[in-house]
Amino acid sequence: MQPSSLGGSPRRNNPFGRHSPSPSPSPQVPPSRPKSAVFSTSIAEFEKRSHGRNSSLSHSPAVTVVSDSRHRSTSFRQNIHTSGTFAPQFIKSEELRRGTDPVHGLEGNNDFSGKRYVWLKDAEKAFVRGEVVEERDNGELSVRCEDGSERNVNSEHVDKVNPAKFDKADDMAELTHLNEASVVHNLHLRYQSDLIYTYSGLFLVTVNPYCPLPIYTNEYVRMYKGQNREDTRPHIFAMADQAFRNLVEEGEHQSILVTGESGAGKTENTKKVIQYLAAVATSEASASRSTGKQLSNLSQQILRANPILEAFGNAQTVRNNNSSRFGKFIRIEFTRSGQISGAYIDWVLLEKSRVVKPNNRERNYHIFYQLLQGADKELRQNLLLFDLQIEDFAYTKDGNDSIAGVSDTEEWNSLMEAFQVMNFSNDDRLCILRTIAAILHLGNITVTKESIRGDQAALAHEAYESLEKACRLLGVDMDTFEKGLLHPRVKAGREWVEKVQTPEQVRLALDALAKGIYERCFGDLVNRINNQLDRRSQTSDDTFFIGVLDIAGFEIFETNSFEQLCINYTNEKLQQFFNHHMFVLEQEEYAREQIEWQFIDFGKDLQPTIDLIELTNPIGIFSCLDEDCVMPKASDKSFTEKLHSLWDGNSPKYRPSRLKQGFVLTHYAAEVEYTTDDWLEKNKDPLNDNVTRLLSSSTDKHVANLFSDYIDADDEQGFSRSRVKKGLFRTVAQRHKDQLSSLMNQLHSTHPHFVRCILPNHKKRPKLFNAPLVLDQLRCNGVLEGIRIARTGFPNRLLFSEFRQRYEVLCRDMPKGYLEGQNAAQIILTKLGLDKTWYRVGRTKVFFRAGVLAELEEQRDALIREIMTRFQSVARGFVQRRIANKRLYRAEATRIIQRNFHVYLDMQSNPWWRLFTKMKPLLGATRTAAEVKRRDEKIEKLEMWRSTVLNRLWRASELLLWIKKRFSSAFR
Numbered sequence: 026m027q028p029s030s031l032g033g034s035p036r037r038n039n040p041f042g043r044h045s046p047s048p049s050p051s052p053q054v055p056p057s058r059p060k061s062a063v064f065s066t067s068i069a070e071f072e073k074r075s076h077g078r079n080s081s082l083s084h085s086p087a088v089t090v091v092s093d094s095r096h097r098s099t100s101f102r103q104n105i106h107t108s109g110t111f112a113p114q115f116i117k118s119e120e121l122r123r124g125t126d127p128v129h130g131l132e133g134n135n136d137f138s139g140k141r142y143v144w145l146k147d148a149e150k151a152f153v154r155g156e157v158v159e160e161r162d163n164g165e166l167s168v169r170c171e172d173g174s175e176r177n178v179n180s181e182h183v184d185k186v187n188p189a190k191f192d193k194a195d196d197m198a199e200l201t202h203l204n205e206a207s208v209v210h211n212l213h214l215r216y217q218s219d220l221i222y223t224y225s226g227l228f229l230v231t232v233n234p235y236c237p238l239p240i241y242t243n244e245y246v247r248m249y250k251g252q253n254r255e256d257t258r259p260h261i262f263a264m265a266d267q268a269f270r271n272l273v274e275e276g277e278h279q280s281i282l283v284t285g286e287s288g289a290g291k292t293e294n295t296k297k298v299i300q301y302l303a304a305v306a307t308s309e310a311s312a313s314r315s316t317g318k319q320l321s322n323l324s325q326q327i328l329r330a331n332p333i334l335e336a337f338g339n340a341q342t343v344r345n346n347n348s349s350r351f352g353k354f355i356r357i358e359f360t361r362s363g364q365i366s367g368a369y370i371d372w373v374l375l376e377k378s379r380v381v382k383p384n385n386r387e388r389n390y391h392i393f394y395q396l397l398q399g400a401d402k403e404l405r406q407n408l409l410l411f412d413l414q415i416e417d418f419a420y421t422k423d424g425n426d427s428i429a430g431v432s433d434t435e436e437w438n439s440l441m442e443a444f445q446v447m448n449f450s451n452d453d454r455l456c457i458l459r460t461i462a463a464i465l466h467l468g469n470i471t472v473t474k475e476s477i478r479g480d481q482a483a484l485a486h487e488a489y490e491s492l493e494k495a496c497r498l499l500g501v502d503m504d505t506f507e508k509g510l511l512h513p514r515v516k517a518g519r520e521w522v523e524k525v526q527t528p529e530q531v532r533l534a535l536d537a538l539a540k541g542i543y544e545r546c547f548g549d550l551v552n553r554i555n556n557q558l559d560r561r562s563q564t565s566d567d568t569f570f571i572g573v574l575d576i577a578g579f580e581i582f583e584t585n586s587f588e589q590l591c592i593n594y595t596n597e598k599l600q601q602f603f604n605h606h607m608f609v610l611e612q613e614e615y616a617r618e619q620i621e622w623q624f625i626d627f628g629k630d631l632q633p634t635i636d637l638i639e640l641t642n643p644i645g646i647f648s649c650l651d652e653d654c655v656m657p658k659a660s661d662k663s664f665t666e667k668l669h670s671l672w673d674g675n676s677p678k679y680r681p682s683r684l685k686q687g688f689v690l691t692h693y694a695a696e697v698e699y700t701t702d703d704w705l706e707k708n709k710d711p712l713n714d715n716v717t718r719l720l721s722s723s724t725d726k727h728v729a730n731l732f733s734d735y736i737d738a739d740d741e742q743g744f745s746r747s748r749v750k751k752g753l754f755r756t757v758a759q760r761h762k763d764q765l766s767s768l769m770n771q772l773h774s775t776h777p778h779f780v781r782c783i784l785p786n787h788k789k790r791p792k793l794f795n796a797p798l799v800l801d802q803l804r805c806n807g808v809l810e811g812i813r814i815a816r817t818g819f820p821n822r823l824l825f826s827e828f829r830q831r832y833e834v835l836c837r838d839m840p841k842g843y844l845e846g847q848n849a850a851q852i853i854l855t856k857l858g859l860d861k862t863w864y865r866v867g868r869t870k871v872f873f874r875a876g877v878l879a880e881l882e883e884q885r886d887a888l889i890r891e892i893m894t895r896f897q898s899v900a901r902g903f904v905q906r907r908i909a910n911k912r913l914y915r916a917e918a919t920r921i922i923q924r925n926f927h928v929y930l931d932m933q934s935n936p937w938w939r940l941f942t943k944m945k946p947l948l949g950a951t952r953t954a955a956e957v958k959r960r961d962e963k964i965e966k967l968e969m970w971r972s973t974v975l976n977r978l979w980r981a982s983e984l985l986l987w988i989k990k991r992f993s994s995a996f997r
């Protein structure tokens with residue numbers, strides 16, 4: 026059943042994404058009432074089953090799907106035709122060839138067989154489907170699996186298989202058996218048919234196809250523009266369009282939250298959203314000519330900001346050749362009439378450790394390679410790079426030099442072009458690239474031990490060349506820089522003393538500086554882009570925004586550190602946001618339908634874990650870490666012990682690690698074990714004060730600006746005051762908490778839409794679907810959590826008309842004549858004998874608990890099976906009777922022939938018969954002679970008769986002549 030086929034209003038208030046009621050549903054022809062004689066058995070059986078319900082594992086593949094899919098496909102095709110853009114890709118030729126339904130691609134077990142199928146857990150494939158061959162009294166099932174094996178399992182440990190009509194369901198929330206196996210199976214079936222987008226209630230789930238699909242063309246943009254979700258197939262454009270229409274129609278900020286693992290397709294989908302919004306907004310803008318050109322230029326700029334962000338914020342990783350190493354929130358501002366009026370990019374969590382330590386099988390940020398491959402001679406001289414190559418720099422020589430299929434020179438050219446579109450001047454470009462080159466040179470400063478005092482740091486002889494180049498590019502004095510690096514001045518009581526540094530400390534300080542410069546440079550670049558995209562002064566109208574959040578999903582690695590805690594904390598907050606939103610919408614829907622329901626805010630489920638991380642009193646993980654960062658003698662170990670003493674036994678979500686120095690947190694997705702090595706250092710993220718102060722007074726305005734928060738005051742007291750005032754001591758945890766809080770505030774002011782990207786395999790291969798991997802991601806990205814919540818309420822809902830059309834057939838003695846929808850539904854439900862806790866009757870719909878519809882479907886299948894069996898038996902009886910009659914007739918004929926033949930044989934031995942057969946030809950001759958004689962006599966008779974007649978005629982004519990003569994002489 027695909028109720029959404031009836032079209033109707035947008036379903037923004039329907040949290041599970043079930044179809045919205047259509048004000049004018051398509052004609053509903055009630056199924057003609059069956060003859061009671063035919064149905065009597067099944068109804069009695071049904072009543073028996075619904076009272077003494079055995080909610081066993083029984084499943085019979087559904088058989089009655091044709092009308093539903095026809096409804097759906099009709100409405101969809103109508104939509105395509107009316108928009109005039111029928112796209113043949115929608116109906117795959119393969120599907121047509123196989124004769125499966127092109128919209129739902131039904132190919133389930135429509136065999137009327139009544140077999141029972143279940144899902145079994147499987148170590149390799151996650152789940153395997155099997156047919157129940159025996160159900161034992163002790164609750165064990167004997168199951169014949171698809172792989173040919175036969176297994177005995179406890180009935181508690183299997184999941185029900187959905188009726189086949191749910192195969193390739195557009196919205197998984199409509200599955201009546203909402204279990205993990207069914208969700209994975211549905212995604213798998215769709216993925217194999219290139220249907221990469223699927224709804225799961227409020228979520229749009231997308232599985233990376235790893236190959237270009239022709240579904241993002243302008244034709245598709247037109248096809249989705251202004252269409253309801255129900256009238257089109259799941260697509261990122263459908264979600265973007267819904268957000269755009271909500272914005273225009275309701276004047277409300279919108280957000281699209283895209284999350285997933287690395288390589289799952291977040292960035293690609295974010296780009297598609299922006300492409301779609303730019304396209305529809307441009308077409309809106311072109312309606313008003315005056316601003317049209319200017320705004321389409323802005324759309325171009327928004328699109329072209331991407332190559333710049335990717336060059337500086339993306340890198341090749343094992344998972345993804347173009348992995349974004351930061352989270353971004355792109356806000357596209359619109360006027361109330363739907364024209365783009367500006368854009369703004371926020372970023373979080375840039376992976377700056379990559380700048381100094383890229384993995385061996387990965388690369389540093391693209392910009393380093395693009396610069397070294399693409400810059401012309403003049404620029405190379407300006408940046409003091411001369412003939413140096415990738416392998417000449419410490420920060421680029423490890424790891425890969427290039428990416429297969431990607432030309433860094435071409436990418437460089439495209440970056441330069443993007444700079445031009447974004448109105449970056451030559452000077453702007455140069456100063457940005459100078460810092461990048463300076464970082465490369467900083468990496469080449471080799472630190473050794475001083476020859477006299479063994480453990481003190483000194484610069485190697487060859488390091489001076491790189492040091493000089495770095496200092497020139499950064500606009501600082503080389504000697505002061507070196508001194509600040511090797512002998513930094515620190516305050517000891519009231520005195521300032523010079524500190525002795527080990528080579529490791531100096532190397533760390535240089536790396537920290539390189540990371541710090543890169544991060545600040547990235548921030549500055551984003552600010553410049555934002556300045557270009559900011560057009561608020563040019564529009565007088567109120568503006569509303571659609572924000573697209575592209576951020577890393579929940580992470581569980583073998584070793585999870587501080588970075589993973591930051592990411593998982595972010596995802597926990599986003600999941601809480603989702604749960605709360607779903608709860609609010611659900612509540613609205615139930616209230617609108619006036620059904621009784623005790624509401625539970627599932628967002629609150631996640632609060633204990635969030636408190637554990639962010640609370641200040643009692644002191645949470647972040648605050649505890651911050652506190653220890655300013656404690657002189659604190660270490661990672663003391664910090665871990667403090668956490669144990671605070672939270673162990675006081676929160677169900679926390680427990681100490683058994684084997685490592687760390688703790689285990691229970692997140693919504695899973696339990697994650699964090700190791701706390703280096704957390705204090707990571708949280709402090711220290712920069713050498715002496716060097717940063719020097720940079721803040723750089724002769725290069727750009728560099729000075731990057732470090733302006735370190736500006737030295739006249740006196741040393743003033744210096745430390747200014748640092749405190751400008752919040753320089755903010756730790757990474759504090760910064761992240763603040764950034765996240767600001768992001769959450771923005772999100773709370775929006776109407777959200779959720780996209781979950783799924784990585785199908787680690788081999789980057791199309792059509793390869795690794796079910797256990799997908800299942801893990803569904804767990805981590807909250808899709809299964811959403812389904813869990815859905816199961817606690819009434820996830821399946823049907824309009825009265827649809828409910829009646831489908832299930833009235835199960836009820837005998839329905840009142841005749843017109844019945845109002847609610848009344849009819851109520852009567853049917855009562856007659857079906859369903860437990861009242863299993864459903865609610867609203868004002869326009871019937872709501873069901875998960876699994877109830879499957880039970881009804883089963884009854885309906887049984888009934889139809891019964892009808893089909895009877896029909897088949899009558900038809901077969903008729904055919905067999907005809908065959909039997911024919912056979913009987915033939916047998917009779919054969920017997921007659923045989924009898925005659927026997928008689929013939931018997932007569933052969935009879936002498937009279939033999940005499941007769943010999944005489945028979947003679948008899949024939951005698952008969953001929955008699956005949957000739959008889960005819961001769963007849964001829965003779967006729968001859969005589971003829972001559973007599975002729976004689977008389979002659980005499981008569983003689984007499985007439987005589988009379989004539991007599992009369993003529995008499996009258997003369």
Ligand SMILES: Nc1ncnc2c1ncn2[C@@H]1O[C@H](COP(=O)(O)OP(=O)(O)OP(=O)(O)O)[C@@H](O)[C@H]1O
Pocket residue numbers: 233234235236237238285286287288289290291292293294345346347348349350577782
């Ligand atoms: N819809 C799509 N169509 C075709 N290819 C895609 C699609 N989505 C993703 N891909 C492929 O997968 C690759 C990785 O996608 P993407 O960069 O968007 O992942 P991501 O989730 O943003 O990863 P990261 O978090 O590492 O940045 C892309 O370079 C592209 O080759």
